[in-house]
Amino acid sequence: MKANNYSALDREALMQKVQMQMSTKRFKHVLGVEETAVALAEKYGAAPEKASIAALTHDYAKERPKEEFQMVIRRENFDLDLLNWNNAIWHGIVGANFVQRELGIEDEEILQAIRLHTTGAAEMTLLDKIIYVADYIEPGRSFPGVQEAREIAFLNLDDAVAYEAKHTLLHLLEQEQPIYPKSIETYNRWVAKK
Template identity: 45%
Template sequence: MTYKQYRQYLENHLSKNRYEHTLRVYDTAIELAGLYNADREIVEQAALLHDICKCESDDVLIHKIKQYNIDESLLTFNKELWHGPVGAHFVQDVFQITDETIYNCMYYHTTGREKMTVEELVIFVADYIEPGRNFPGVEEVRELAKIDLKRAAFQALKNTLIFLISKNATLHPNTILAYNDLAK
């Protein structure tokens, strides 16, 4: 599919707000890719498709987790994490996108993971700092993203962990591993 066809698909399958968020993530990711010499083609596709399953119902996401044989322990964590792994499998299944880096960018964009590639870091940070985001700590991460992508990702993870702990939420192991990896 072409960029235009992906955009048309997204416009038809995402809410207006989610579609606009996706375009802001795309623009932010392209900017970061240029700063950090990430593979632009990979970043373009991953940024555009990262939330492709975000607007699916819980029932559909649960069905797809089972259909794609995704580790069902995912269901024990906040449902906001489900769409990343499902989306990664969905684009393989429906669009035949088999690039491992695109898959990983999509799969881990909500949790992070240990040893993220530059492309994964770009998508993770772009999703966190896109201009529509407005919450405590986002400005600091935006400034860090201009000078040190890993520090920006670390601060985003730190902010996320603090927020989740304050809400007594469960912590996904990949988020803890990503934090520990970037803390080195």
């Protein structure tokens, strides 16, 4: 029996398909994101069912080989600049394509939340913000500042987006990693408020 309006699969079947695509450690992370996303959805008035599905599928493509992403970027006419990036960016932006094709999830709000869960965006829906933040603060995460991020998330979701955007950029700068342009847009909108 279909358990929701957003997927042809019931929760058990969806979880099984997701679990088959990833390591045990990654699946545990996914379940933590789901738990957090549902709690945030209930707090801020989003559909818990949508938050659950977006959270369960947000890392669906995370452990795919880079060649598979490169093939889909070319075949599905993504911006070819994506080829200059890597899995950290691809598994969200391109991962939504895998979720749509392989899991039959057509709900654009869910797909958008998957696309933006690593980079954020200047314009984010409530669900986008919930998945972006839940991925950062789920119970399995352990890094300096995560407890503060968790507290902020349940006080003000926009402040939580800003906290995450700022600290993600700081981390990337410290590691001397390239910064995806959409992550800078996220910082400019939510932190610098431009």
